[in-house]
Amino acid sequence: MALEKITQVAGRGVYVPGEDLDTDRIIPARFMKCITFDGLGEFAFYDARSFAKADGQVHPLDDARFQGASILLSGSNFGCGSSREHAPQALYRFGIRAIVAESFAEIFFGNSITLGMPCVIASSEDIRAIAALIESDPAALLTLDLTEKKISIADTDFPVTIADHAHEALVSGKWDAIADLLEGLDAVKSRANALPYMAA
């Protein structure tokens, strides 16, 4: 399976502030009653968006100025909680192609990389600075460059980091592990044969 080498993601940005934004908030459990991931996009951050509406406010994801944004910025421990792949799937199907945060929960991070959606880490000051630039010019183009490990907006570069293995997986087009795993099937069987509890 040849996958696209992901070295760069370019698009407009949207800032959803907050720490510990958990998977129940990214996609409330009641929208997980489904047997495919299709159509999950519209439920991304559903409750937060409807709360904002009820309060007469506009959630960033509904803000006309940020429509079509594909790079999401947020705070620390993003995606904590459930292992539900519905969370990154909902964001991806909403149109998000990369996430920049102060830190990521582990399972969410892995699930996102498997979708080919880079999750990179930036400092809280830099995230705020980028957010301020987006706010002043929502049409400004953000470019996440994985090769250079930086994100640029309006001629300013900000450094980002990403775990080496995830970086390698993305830029080499091996972000979905299934092909590699399938290549090792003979070794899998001999390993399994060595473990008594694996016997049929």
Next chain:
Amino acid sequence: MSKTLLDKVWEAHTVRTLPNGATQLLIGTHLIHEVTSPQAFGMLRDLGLKVLYPHRTFATVDHIVPTDERVEPFSDDLADAMIKALRQNCAENGITFFDLPTGKQGIVHIVGPEQGITQPGTTIACGDSHTSTHGAFGAIAFGIGTSQVRDVLATQTMALHKPKVRRVEVNGKLAPGVYAKDVILHIIRKLGVNGGLGYAYEFAGSTFDAFTQEERMTVCNMSIEGGARVGYVNPDNTTFEYLKGRPFAPKGADWDAAVARWKATASDADAKYDDVVTYNAADIAPTVTWGINPGQAIFIHEKVPFASEVPEKDRATAEEALSHMHLKSGDPIKGTKVDVAFLGSCTNGRLSDLQEVARHLKGRKVREGVKAIVVPGSQGVASVAESMGLAEIFRNAGFEWRGAGCSMCLGMNPDKLVGDQLCASSSNRNFKGRQGSPTGRTVLMSPLMVAAAAVTGEISDAREVFGVK
């Protein structure tokens, strides 16, 4: 030697190193349920792949099952489609399914241990973050996403990076009325909700040595709430005793051989850890959450904190939590009015949880106006509890006695909070909207504290309510 259990299990299950440096790790036991598996089976079909080890794959249905009216078709069409999809996927692939009519259905993390499928020295994966529960047996157990469910179905392996190990030691005896749930809430409060990022937690020390197998499960269950994807306890006689005679446990001569192997998987006395933290059991009191993540926890006699008291990086979340919970800083948490009491979940829905509560609840009544429900973690737990007369004690007290499932832990079935109801809950997550209502409020606590809240209609110290000494 000098190896941890994690080192040994990792070594025994390593298939090879992948080109990107990750380990292709053999997953001995794969548990699946209706929410995170249908898409994975779909992906498998799209790729033209088969389930490689159907006999090492086990299924149950837990998240969406109604706990009252269990006649099919379910009134919720989507829930009905999900159980049917699982049934069909299992039948087509020859996978054992602990379906509703088997009498063995229940929450996946309760069924695995109960059936003796969860064993020391093994690797386990499930498309559910609380898979860490199985670590209580000295297994290395991971919560995984749906694409990884596909990987494990097709190859019985996944690509993983070896975590570091932090030994979390708790020593001494817990005071009466203080439970395993309080221990893990305390640990998360101290280490933070993302303190475990990149780590496996090895829970150890004399408190854990003295714990029953079910108490160990309660702690390992919530490892992920502290950011640690994996949590485990070294296997010992308590573990072996629990497993002996269970349907999928080894029998006869195989049993002795298995026990010998299991013993050898425990961490060596001189094992090297990446980090060690130590707590005293005597310092832990009944703990309740006040906020919207499990780390926002205080002892029952403490006051709701001011946002200004928490570290700066947690301040915004603290403010958000106070406003969501309608709690006032400086007020005692004790005395907060409760609308719903929920006893159940993979954290605290096991027989010993129900026994401990029933022992104290006998002869008491749920306060008028409080909706109180008990949801046994499995049909197995339910039937033993019924035969022991526990169900009757709960019913007489005014609790609704329900069928097994996840229920109000996440409100994917009809059991949901309404509006901004406040729920005293024995579950593991107090995230906004977790219990089915976007404005619903969750306060996590031990099962006996839930019973105390049900009886008094407010958050209470169970030791006072039930005279626990």
